[in-house]
Amino acid sequence: MDRREIAALLAFIGRLDPRTSRADQGEARDQIAQWHELLGDVPTATPHGWDVYAAARQHIRLSPYPIRPSDIARPWESYRRDRLSRHTDPTPFADPDDQAAWMAELAVARREVAAGTAQPAPAPAISSGRDGIDPALEARLKAIGSCIPPAARAALAPFRRSRAAREEALAQGQPHALSVRCEWCLAQPGEPCRRRRIGPDGGPRGTVPRSTPHPGRVELANGQHDVRPRHTTPA
Ligand SMILES: [Zn+2]
Structure with missing residues (x-):
């Protein structure tokens, strides 16, 4: 004034x-x-x-x-x-290697916000979750059932054998060992069984995924699959 x-x-x-x-x-x-x-x-x-x-x-x-x-x-x-x-410094337009110009732009923005001539720039936040999804995309996603298109999935199959086997079993309505937890190696549902690697000194050196599940896990999955229809059919 x-x-x-x-x-x-x-x-x-x-x-x-x-x-x-x-x-x-x-x-x-x-x-x-x-x-x-x-x-x-x-x-x-x-x-x-x-x-x-x-x-x-x-x-x-x-x-x-x-x-x-x-x-x-x-x-x-x-x-x-x-x-x-309430102001979060937005990224300046200046060249980041030009420190003087970079700092000057930040300072000018802060002064304008403090003086009330510019609105504070809020921190970027997630404004919407799945509500904001395009309906056409939603329908497509439902039809395919996955973010990975079928062609890409087929191309990837040789590189993730256990997952491909599980998906095939699921598609055919058969039980698959990976749908249950392995009681032997404690692999979670969806994760392949793992075996220990032994180092030259005889000590464990981490684990590697097995291409086939542990036999106990297969039995467990088969058992659960047999049980399930009995629960669903009315007595
Ligand atoms: Zn296992």
Whole structure:
């Protein structure tokens, strides 16, 4: 606010709270000089929510004490703090190797946000989950049953034999060992059985996937498969 704006603000305050108005010309000039010294960097209003007249009015409305410059400066500082706390520096357009330009662009953006001339840039967040999925894509996904197209799946089969075997078994309605947990090597459903690798010193050296499941797991899967229809058929 410049001197003229300060004078207008003091006139407005004087109308709402006559205690603050100065009848004497010299006193009024001193008051304007004092307020200008303290509030010269506070704008009258910003496009995003700050209004010095609203702040003054609010103080006079709520406080029994005559308004002082700090009663304007404090809400202004908290307005700035609030905006900066909601601001996440967006990636500058400047060349990242030009550090001076990069920092300058970040600083300018922060100053604009603090001064209320630009809106804070919020942290990027996931705005929607599967709700936002394209209906056409959803139908296609349902028909295929997987994000991997059938052709790509067939091409991958030689490289993931156990998974291909399981998928084939499932497609034919047969049980497959991988649909249950292996009690022997503790492989989770969907994961292939693993065998231990033994190092030259006879100690274990990690595990590698087996191309065939452990026999106990096959039996377990077959057993569960036999049991299932009995549960589903009404007695
Ligand atoms: Zn196993």
